[in-house]
Amino acid sequence: MTRKIIDMTKDPRGGQFEYFRTMTDPWAGITVPVEITDLLASLNGRPFFLSYLYTVMRAANAVPELRRRLLPDGQVVEYDHCDPSYTVMKPDGTGVYVYCLLEDDLSSYEKFVAEGKRRQKETLERGTLTEDGDVLANFFVSCVPWLYYTQIKEPAGGADDSNPRFAWGKYREENGRMMLPMSLFINHALCDGWHVTQFYKNLDRELAELSAYLKTQNEQQ
Structure with a gap:
C-alpha cells in the first residue's frame, strides 16, 4: 500500500477544498436503498456480511477521491488502495475493530472471506478496541443489522478527520425485492456528491458481478 501527495492548488477541486476546509463540520452523508436480491440468492451458505463488505470495498476503491486523506500538516494524500476497518460484537454486546485485507481480482473473494473470518476470530479473542497499521488507509465500516433505517449519523473527529464512513442496516423485502x-x-473537502454517486453506481455493478460469479461457482459444485 502506497500513497502520493496531492497538490490541491493544482487539483480541479482546489476551490471546493479550500471552501469546505473553513467549515467546523464539513461532513456530509447520504443513505440509499440498495437491492441485494441476487446476492442473497447466490450465497448458498456463504456469509452475507463479508460478501457484501467485499462489494462495498471494491466499489469504494474504484473512486480515487474516497481514497484521499488529510495529514496533520494539512497536506492531502491519495492511497493506491484502502482496506476496511469494521466492528464485530463480543458476547457481552461491546464492539471491537477488525482490519481485513482486500486483493484486486474477483477471484480473491474466497481469500477475502477466509481472511475476514480469521481476523474476526483473532480480534474477538483479543477483545480490545484497537486498530492496526496506518489508520488513515482504512475505510471505516459499521453495520446495524437489527434495524431497517432511513437515516443514520456517524461520529467523526471534526474537520481534520477524513476517513469515509460506510454503514448499512437490516435488509427487508419490498415488492418482491430484498432492499438494504x-x-x-x-x-466534503475531499469529495462531492458526484463521487458519492459513483460509489453507489459501482456498488450496483459489483453486486451484479459477484452474484453472477457465485452463481457460476454454485453450478460447478
Whole structure:
C-alpha cells in the first residue's frame, strides 16, 4: 500500500477544498436503498456480511477521491488502495475493530472471506478496541443489522478527520425485492456528491458481478 501527495492548488477541486476546509463540520452523508436480491440468492451458505463488505470495498476503491486523506500538516494524500476497518460484537454486546485485507481480482473473494473470518476470530479473542497499521488507509465500516433505517449519523473527529464512513442496516423485502439501507459519509473537502454517486453506481455493478460469479461457482459444485 502506497500513497502520493496531492497538490490541491493544482487539483480541479482546489476551490471546493479550500471552501469546505473553513467549515467546523464539513461532513456530509447520504443513505440509499440498495437491492441485494441476487446476492442473497447466490450465497448458498456463504456469509452475507463479508460478501457484501467485499462489494462495498471494491466499489469504494474504484473512486480515487474516497481514497484521499488529510495529514496533520494539512497536506492531502491519495492511497493506491484502502482496506476496511469494521466492528464485530463480543458476547457481552461491546464492539471491537477488525482490519481485513482486500486483493484486486474477483477471484480473491474466497481469500477475502477466509481472511475476514480469521481476523474476526483473532480480534474477538483479543477483545480490545484497537486498530492496526496506518489508520488513515482504512475505510471505516459499521453495520446495524437489527434495524431497517432511513437515516443514520456517524461520529467523526471534526474537520481534520477524513476517513469515509460506510454503514448499512437490516435488509427487508419490498415488492418482491430484498432492499438494504446503505449509507456513506464523507468529508466534503475531499469529495462531492458526484463521487458519492459513483460509489453507489459501482456498488450496483459489483453486486451484479459477484452474484453472477457465485452463481457460476454454485453450478460447478
